[in-house]
Amino acid sequence: MMRSAMMIxxxxxxxxxxxxxxxxxxxxxAYVSNEKSNTVSVIDTETWSVIATIKVGQRPRGxxxxxxxxxxxxxxxxxxxxQVIDVATRKVIDSLPSGPDPELFVQNAAGTILYVANENDNxxxxxxxxxxxxxxxxxxxxxxxxxAISPDGKVLINTSETTNMAHFIDTTTREIVANVLVxxxxxxxxxxxxxxxxxxxxxxxxTVSVIDxxxxxVIHKIGFEIAGLRREAIQPVGIGMTKDAKLAFxxxxxxxxxxxxDVATRKVxxxxxxxxxxxxxxFTPDEKYLLTTNGVSNDVSVIDVAAQKVIKxxxxxxxxxxxxxxxx
Amino acid sequence: MEAARKLAARSxxxxxxxxxxxxxxxxxxxxxSDVTLFNIGASDDRLREADCRANVVHIAPTRxxxxxxxxxxxxxxxxxxxxxVSGSHDSDKLExxxxxxxxxxxxxxxxxERVFEDTGGARRTDSGVTLIQRQIPVFTQQAPAYDVLIAxxxxxxxxSYLPYRTWDARPVAxxxxxxxxxxxxxxxxxxAVQLQNRFMKLNARRMTALDMQAWLAARMxxxxxxxxxxxxxKTMRAFLKSPxxxxxxxxxxxxxxxxWNLQLRQPILLVDGRMVVSVSPQEGFLHQVSELDTLGIDxxxxxxxxx
Numbered sequence: 053m054m055r056s057a058m059m060i061x062x063x064x065x066x067x068x069x070x071x072x073x074x075x076x077x078x079x080x081x082a083y084v085s086n087e088k089s090n091t092v093s094v095i096d097t098e099t100w101s102v103i104a105t106i107k108v109g110q111r112p113r114g115x116x117x118x119x120x121x122x123x124x125x126x127x128x129x130x131x132x133x134x135q136v137i138d139v140a141t142r143k144v145i146d147s148l149p150s151g152p153d154p155e156l157f158v159q160n161a162a163g164t165i166l167y168v169a170n171e172n173d174n175x176x177x178x179x180x181x182x183x184x185x186x187x188x189x190x191x192x193x194x195x196x197x198x199x200a201i202s203p204d205g206k207v208l209i210n211t212s213e214t215t216n217m218a219h220f221i222d223t224t225t226r227e228i229v230a231n232v233l234v235x236x237x238x239x240x241x242x243x244x245x246x247x248x249x250x251x252x253x254x255x256x257x258x259t260v261s262v263i264d265x266x267x268x269x270v271i272h273k274i275g276f277e278i279a280g281l282r283r284e285a286i287q288p289v290g291i292g293m294t295k296d297a298k299l300a301f302x303x304x305x306x307x308x309x310x311x312x313x314d315v316a317t318r319k320v321x322x323x324x325x326x327x328x329x330x331x332x333x334x335f336t337p338d339e340k341y342l343l344t345t346n347g348v349s350n351d352v353s354v355i356d357v358a359a360q361k362v363i364k365x366x367x368x369x370x371x372x373x374x375x376x377x378x379x380x
Numbered sequence: 381m382e383a384a385r386k387l388a389a390r391s392x393x394x395x396x397x398x399x400x401x402x403x404x405x406x407x408x409x410x411x412x413s414d415v416t417l418f419n420i421g422a423s424d425d426r427l428r429e430a431d432c433r434a435n436v437v438h439i440a441p442t443r444x445x446x447x448x449x450x451x452x453x454x455x456x457x458x459x460x461x462x463x464x465v466s467g468s469h470d471s472d473k474l475e476x477x478x479x480x481x482x483x484x485x486x487x488x489x490x491x492x493e494r495v496f497e498d499t500g501g502a503r504r505t506d507s508g509v510t511l512i513q514r515q516i517p518v519f520t521q522q523a524p525a526y527d528v529l530i531a532x533x534x535x536x537x538x539x540s541y542l543p544y545r546t547w548d549a550r551p552v553a554x555x556x557x558x559x560x561x562x563x564x565x566x567x568x569x570x571x572a573v574q575l576q577n578r579f580m581k582l583n584a585r586r587m588t589a590l591d592m593q594a595w596l597a598a599r600m601x602x603x604x605x606x607x608x609x610x611x612x613x614k615t616m617r618a619f620l621k622s623p624x625x626x627x628x629x630x631x632x633x634x635x636x637x638x639x640w641n642l643q644l645r646q647p648i649l650l651v652d653g654r655m656v657v658s659v660s661p662q663e664g665f666l667h668q669v670s671e672l673d674t675l676g677i678d679x680x681x682x683x684x685x686x687x
Contacts, residue, residue, distance in 0.1 A: 153574070172574055195574050213571055214628070216606070233606060236628040237571075256628035282671055284633040306632075 085112035086369025093368040114156035115374035119163025127154035149186040158199040169196035200241035211238035230268040234261040242291040253288035290332035303330040326353035334375040345372040388415045392613020397421035407433040418597035428641040432684035438643045439593045443478040445676035446560040449648030449660035451482035459527035460488045466532035475532035491524045496538045516545035531555040563592030564651040572630035641684040645672035
C-alpha cells in the first residue's frame with residue numbers, strides 16, 4: 053500500500069511539474085457540487101485534478117463562495133438547507149435557514165445577504181449570512197430557480213420554472229415589481245456586468261431571452277441550431293459572461309455542448325463539445341478558463357477561453373451540477 | 381351530448397375523458413363552433429387516423445405510441461422474442477395489434493400468441509391466490525423459447541396474475557410488470573418531484589396518468605392564454621396549432637403537437653409500480669423531425685386528413 057501510494061504521489065508531482073512549465077496559469081480552486089454523490093469535489097486548476105472531496109448533505113446543487121473567501125455555501129435540497137463549508141478545513145461547519153428544497157442562490161454585493169430560491173414552496177428566502185438568520189421571504193411563481201442581482205443591487209431576479217417568468221423583486225421593499233414572461237422552464241439568470249441586459253435561459257423553450265431591465269421586456273431571443281441534433285435536445289441552462297461582456301458561454305444540457313455567443317450581436321460563434329448533460333459553468337478569476345459541470349458523464353470540462361477549445365476533462369463525483377471558483 | 385352543448389356555450393375549451401365513439405359524437409356536434417376538445421382519456425389510434433377531427437387535440441398517448449415505447453426498450457435490451465397474451469375484449473385486441481405492429485417495426489419476433497378469455501367471475505375471492513398460482517403456470521406452459529411475455533389486457537382481467545407465476549422464469553411487460561405510460565407517481569426526474577408534491581398536497585393521493593393528461597390539457601390552455609395575452613378561443617386555438625407552440629411537462633423535453641393529427645408528442649415512461657425503469661424513445665432510435673415521432677404512427681403512414 054505504502055509503496056503504491058508513493059509511486060502515485062511521485063507521478064502526480066511529475067505531472068504537476070510538467071503542467072506548471074507548460075501552462076503557467078495562476079492556481080485557483082474550483083468547487084463542484086455532485087448532486088447524486090452528496091459531495092463537493094475540489095479541483096486545483098494548476099494540476100486540473102481533484103485534490104479533495106467534501107461530504108455534504110443530500111442533493112447538493114447551487115454552490116458559491118462567501119465574499120470573504122472563507123466559506124463555500126452549498127444548497128442541499130433534500131436536507132432543506134444551505135450548508136456552510138469551511139474552506140480551510142474542508143468540512144461542513146454550519147447551515148443557513150433556507151426554505152424547503154433550496155436550489156440556487158445569490159448574494160448581495162457586500163456579501164452580507166443571501167437570497168435563496170426554494171424550489172418546493174414558491175418562495176425566495178432572505179438570509180443574513182453573518183447572523184445565520186432568516187430575515188424575510190418573497191412569494192414568487194411556481195418552482196423558483198434562477199437567481200441574479202442587478203449590479204446596482206436594487207433589483208433581485210428570480211425565475212420560476214413552471215410559471216415561466218422572470219420576477220423582478222425590489223431588494224428594499226422585497227416586493228415583486230414586475231414579471232416578464234419568457235420561454236418554458238427558465239433556469240438561470242445573468243446580468244451583463246454594466247446592468248444593461250439580463251439574460252435568462254429557458255431549458256424547455258430552448259432559448260435565452262435577453263431582457264431590457266429598465267423597460268422590463270424581452271428585446272431578443274437567442275436560439276440554437278446544431279446540425280444533426282433535434283430541437284428537443286437543446287436545453288440551455290447555465291450562462292457565463294466575461295467581465296468585458298464580449299462573450300457568453302451557454303450550457304446546452306443534453307445537447308452536450310457549450311454555445312459561445314458574441315454578446316454584442318447575440319450571434320452564436322461556435323459550439324464546443326463537452327461532457328453529457330452540461331448544467332453550469334464558472335470562469336477562473338483570470339477568465340483564462342471556463343469549467344463546465346457535465347451531469348450525466350460525471351465529469352468537468354475545461355475550456356480555454358481565448359482559444360475557445362476544450363482542453364481537459366476531469367472526473368468528479370456522480371451527477372456534477374454546480375461549480376464555483378475561488379482564489380486559494 | 382346535452383352536457384357537452386351546455387359546456388360549449390360557456391367555454392371555448394372542453395377537457396374530455398370519453399370513450400372514442402362518444403368523443404366523436406361530441407366533436408361532430410361541436411364542429412361548427414369555435415370549441416376545442418382535449419382528449420385526455422381515449423388512446424384509440426383511429427381518433428388520430430381515419431377518424432381524426434380538426435377540433436380535437438389529443439393529450440392521451442395512443443396504443444401504438446405506448447407499444448412502440450415498450451418495444452424500443454425491449455429491443456434495446458435484446459429481449460426480442462415475445463410471447464403475446466391478449467385479452468378477449470375488443471380494446472385488448474387493439475392493444476395486441478399495436479404490439480404486433482411494434483414488433484414488426486423494431487425487429488422483435490412474436491413467437492406465439494395466446495388469448496386469455498374473460499369468462500367473468502369475481503376478481504376478489506377467498507383462496508384466490510391459491511387458485512391463480514395453479515392456473516397461470518398451466519396457462520403459460522409449453523411456450524416456444526421466448527424472452528419476455530407481453531400482456532395486452534387493457535381491461536385488467538388477467539395481466540396482474542402473470543408476474544412471478546409464468547411457467548418459465550421470464551419477465552412480464554405490457555399491461556403488467558413493465559408498463560408503458562404517460563405518467564407515474566414514481567416519476568421524479570426533471571423537476572417532477574415538485575409537481576408530485578403539489579398534487580399529493582392538494583388531493584391526498586398519488587398522481588395517475590389520467591391526472592397528468594388532464595393537467596397537461598389545462599396547462600396548454602393556460603399557456604395559450606399567457607403567450608397570446610388573450611382569452612379568445614379562436615386566437616388561443618390558432619396558437620396551439622402553430623409551430624410556436626410547445627409546453628413543458630416534466631418529461632425532460634418540450635412537448636409539441638403533431639400538426640397532421642393534433643396528437644401531443646411526448647416521451648413515454650416505462651414503470652414497474654415502484655420505479656421509472658426507463659423513458660422512451662430510446663437512444664439510437666432516430667428520426668428526421670423529432671425522435672418523439674419514433675413513437676406511434678408517423679406522418680408518412682398517417683391516414684388523417686384534418687377537416
